[in-house]
Amino acid sequence: MADLVKKATRESYGEALAELGDKYENLYVLDADLAGATKTGIFKKKFPERHIDCGIAEANMMGVAAGLATTGKIPFASSFAMFAAGRAFEIVRNSIGYPHLNVKIGATHAGISVGEDGASHQCNEDIALMRSIPGMTVINPADDVEARAAIEAAINFNGPVYMRFGRLAVPIFHDKATYKFEIGKGEQLTDGKDVSIIATGLMVYEAIKAAEVLKADGISARVINIATIKPLDKELVIKAAKETGLIVTAEEHSVIGGLGSAVADCVTEACPVKVVKIGVQDVFGHSGPAADLLKEFGLSAENIVDTVKKAVAEK
Amino acid sequence: MDQLLKKQLEITACKVRMGIIEGVYNAKSGHPGGSLSIADTLTYLYFAKMNVYPDKPQEKDRDRFVLSKGHTAPALYSVLAHRGFFPVDELKTLRHIGSRLQGHPDMKHIPGVDMSTGSLGQGISAACGMALSAKLTNDTYHVYTILGDGEIEEGQVWEAAMFAAHNGLDNLTAIVDNNGLQIDGKISDVCSPYPIDEKFKAFGWHVITMDAHDFDSIEKAFREAEKVLHQPCVIIQTSVKGKGVSFMENQVSWHGTAPNAEQYEQAMSELKAHLAELEG
Numbered sequence: 001m002a003d004l005v006k007k008a009t010r011e012s013y014g015e016a017l018a019e020l021g022d023k024y025e026n027l028y029v030l031d032a033d034l035a036g037a038t039k040t041g042i043f044k045k046k047f048p049e050r051h052i053d054c055g056i057a058e059a060n061m062m063g064v065a066a067g068l069a070t071t072g073k074i075p076f077a078s079s080f081a082m083f084a085a086g087r088a089f090e091i092v093r094n095s096i097g098y099p100h101l102n103v104k105i106g107a108t109h110a111g112i113s114v115g116e117d118g119a120s121h122q123c124n125e126d127i128a129l130m131r132s133i134p135g136m137t138v139i140n141p142a143d144d145v146e147a148r149a150a151i152e153a154a155i156n157f158n159g160p161v162y163m164r165f166g167r168l169a170v171p172i173f174h175d176k177a178t179y180k181f182e183i184g185k186g187e188q189l190t191d192g193k194d195v196s197i198i199a200t201g202l203m204v205y206e207a208i209k210a211a212e213v214l215k216a217d218g219i220s221a222r223v224i225n226i227a228t229i230k231p232l233d234k235e236l237v238i239k240a241a242k243e244t245g246l247i248v249t250a251e252e253h254s255v256i257g258g259l260g261s262a263v264a265d266c267v268t269e270a271c272p273v274k275v276v277k278i279g280v281q282d283v284f285g286h287s288g289p290a291a292d293l294l295k296e297f298g299l300s301a302e303n304i305v306d307t308v309k310k311a312v313a314e315k
Numbered sequence: 316m317d318q319l320l321k322k323q324l325e326i327t328a329c330k331v332r333m334g335i336i337e338g339v340y341n342a343k344s345g346h347p348g349g350s351l352s353i354a355d356t357l358t359y360l361y362f363a364k365m366n367v368y369p370d371k372p373q374e375k376d377r378d379r380f381v382l383s384k385g386h387t388a389p390a391l392y393s394v395l396a397h398r399g400f401f402p403v404d405e406l407k408t409l410r411h412i413g414s415r416l417q418g419h420p421d422m423k424h425i426p427g428v429d430m431s432t433g434s435l436g437q438g439i440s441a442a443c444g445m446a447l448s449a450k451l452t453n454d455t456y457h458v459y460t461i462l463g464d465g466e467i468e469e470g471q472v473w474e475a476a477m478f479a480a481h482n483g484l485d486n487l488t489a490i491v492d493n494n495g496l497q498i499d500g501k502i503s504d505v506c507s508p509y510p511i512d513e514k515f516k517a518f519g520w521h522v523i524t525m526d527a528h529d530f531d532s533i534e535k536a537f538r539e540a541e542k543v544l545h546q547p548c549v550i551i552q553t554s555v556k557g558k559g560v561s562f563m564e565n566q567v568s569w570h571g572t573a574p575n576a577e578q579y580e581q582a583m584s585e586l587k588a589h590l591a592e593l594e595g
Contacts (some may be wrong), residue, residue, distance in 0.1 A: 028451070049451070050451075052447065052482075054474075054478060055474075055477065055478070055481075057471075057474035057477070057478065059436075059437075059440070059470070059471040059474055060440045060443070060471055060474035060475045060478055062440070063437050063438075063439075063440020063441045063443070063444060063471070063475065064440055064441070064443050064444035064447060064475075064478065065444060066430070066440070066441045066444055067381075067430070067440065067441035067442060067443060067444015067445040067446075067447070067448065068444040068445075068447065068448045069444075070379075070422070070429065070430060070441070070444070070445060070448075071444075071445055071448040071449070071454075072375075073448055073451070073452075075444075090434060091434075091437055091440070091471070094431070094433065094434040094437060095430075095431070095434075095437045095440070095441055098421075098431050099421075099422050099423055099430070099431040100423065
């Protein structure tokens, strides 16, 4: 596979907001003293009058975002996933989710690929938390192209959206010229008949790489990218279950409550097949380089290949 | 205050109190104590102060109100009903299945409710967002929010207090309902938030005090608040929990208890007698 250009989706977030700020005059960006890290500093530089730094106070920031939304503005409340979904959970639930306000939450530094900062900042629970709020849309883009498209889709969607971005630079595999994003629609990247690998976020590219290796070993794997974890593209997932009879999910998130759980919930009701979940196995992370951590925690093409081979053999 | 207006407000406040008792009695649950303590302030805001449109509750230039102490929804509902946002008779459906009148304010379904609240400490942040929004686009509306004195034990209140002062939100007025009681007892015994005035001063707010059951004092306080520039205002109101119903006054047990039939009759007869006195 040719070497692809890499970019962290947090960069995409900051750049896209700055770009879209011209087109959408109603767009405002809120931060909790992390504008440099969430990359919303790029927006701040261009639109200082539309950037509000709330200081290190995520609970209040979410409430302020809710208040802004009641008056028709479109606020993007930005912080690390740990604080946006974790610390501020109850405010997101009660002040944004319950009144179904038009607040967009931009959560960067999600997952174990935060790296050296360690377990306190490696949020592997945010998808589970946000997915449990009624009416909350949850989007986890796989690369720069998808992140930018998803941000604009979120602006044009009326309702609360949780968007998950990463710190680690990841390959840009989508073609900007042709890629179309639709909230709630998954994307089948390769066809296959033996197994479906359903992945999200930075695991999508790992799944693509894994499918190539598996192909060489005679296993035909269908790769599906699920950027919108909620609402889940049930049609695509059920079709995959019916046509391949085996699902392996892959996500940089706990195996509890994330994509794997959403997929399992879906197929259990509609078309029960075996679902094997690759993700963080109910443990905390620790400090280290992101690439090493991803390997250690099984968030790699190699682990997808091994897991698929084992599951196919047991089929 | 104009004596005629004062009398009208006292009459309306008495009717608002009757609506509170009606609602909580029919719900067989709810929070009468803290609802009664803010009845006069809410009456003043909706009948003499705020720019609101009962026929067009979403009108863009309306003043906003956020009941940060959302459990006292019976008071907000009663004042909204009496102001014409929905029929007074609907107050009897409070907390019933199928009713719009949820246990805590629900902006999606109740005309006139500007923010869903109930989880303490959150309303003031939303109020800050509304006030900030006006500043960002030069809108002229004012934002009011009422907090409980127990509620200010929540840390988020102080995040919001810092934010409001930092952003110079002089279009925001917070009212702290200082009735001195919270569920577990006296606020000074549970986890004292005193001195409330000094805390807000230290956070950069203009602090005003008022008697929550005297319309002259209420008017004076709100008039002072609107003159303050470049900083938010807090009005600390000294109030009586359960005000207007003799056996509920200053009793912590009436924080979240509904009256039984006998207590309901007694409360209503006291309020009716007071109303007759005012109207006589």
